Amino acid sequence: MIEPTSSPDLQNYKFSPHYIATQIRLLRTDKQYSGSFLIAEGDTDARVWKNLVDSTNCRVENAHNKDNAVKVLNILEKDNFAGVLAIVDADFWILEGTVNSNPNLLLTDTHDLETMLLKSPSLEKVLSEHGSEQKVKDFGKDIRQTLLESAKVIGYLRWASLKFN
Template sequence: MFEHMTADRTANAIMQDSTFKGTNLVVEGTKDYKFYSKFFNIENTVQIKQVGGKEKVREVIELLNARNFNEKIGIIDSDFSKILSDEVNTENVFLTDFHDIEVMMFGSPALETTLNIYTTNEKIEKFLDGRKLRGIILDLAKQIGFLKLANHIYKLGLAFKPRQPQGKPLKYKDFIDNRTLDFKGNEQLITTVHNYSINRSDKVIDAKIVEEKVKELVDDKYDLLHLVNGHDLSNILFFLLKKVLRSPNMSLYDIHSIEDSLIMSYEARFWIDTELFKKIYDWGLSNNQTLFKEDIEHLYNKLRLEV
């Protein structure tokens, strides 16, 4: 509903809802709703509004701030903000610990639980042959991360997803080997994305310039958990399970299967260990608002007493 409304109309709708007396949580999209509804008390004290994008979350919260409407917070993905020292300073807007919520989940034991849903430990260990799984996946995702960062900084006009949700996605098999999960090289990655961007972007910069801009960034040392994109991590995980390990699990249908499994596997004990949770918890205390489900509040307070 709110995805198709302007920020102004969304803010008006939130303020005019006299039937709800709790806190409005404004998030980017459906995936965020699925994730945060696990932990916030949406039965009683919190309403989650998915508004369709990071900038719109900021705009809605800024409008509500200006109108002195206090019962609201927003959560957005950090994206490249910490790498570029361009962190959001909008009051009552909170950022994910890392690039996005998928990266937060990837760094937790939810990854191992998700893998166990779709394959066996024996298959994983045989594939790894002593290597570290997170390291392999991060090393692949960082290659795409550098390209996305260059696109963000230099406005290269590249497209990494279809204009419409039902459109054809980027083909990861064109730059990742579907037998070994080996990276086919930056030239192949850039060629794939550049070709994909034609007719999906208003103006695409020449591939040679794209390659030069990526090279300018590759030598810099970035925190990979802020560089890599969760969408790429999920795609690589799907590629690994479906193509390389050939999972027979019929529920492994597409990337959404991976994202949903990670959300399902991400436990409260992982959530309360994040900086995002702690900042929002403190906001609730300061504003006399109970935001989280009772079992999560109980677990957090119990663990604090044990420290």
């Protein structure tokens, strides 16, 4: 693919929904790739989802933010582009009661990918791999619950800040 120069205007264009949708369309025209596409919200999300999908049948593309992911999906759907899904963080849509009616737009089960991982057995694996068994035992409380309760306060403050400017 042709990469834009480092001009700020061209760099911004590189991350535009139309540019990303065009990249995906071009990939589909390449006879070497006929699989489906998963549009991820950001770089970290794309790296995680790449490890969870069959890369021979599904290519993960980074939209660089949630708004772009939704717009790229909409652009491709208007063109009847088959085999594309987008997955984005639910973020505060859960608290605000925002309803997603697009079956090709998937939301995380919790606030974001990180909180989904926190609720999964991954936490125990990380603690087992990187934590001290004795320190975990000495903590005396449920680590998962402590982390969630601590983050909840910050999350509500972020939501209030965004909601009320």
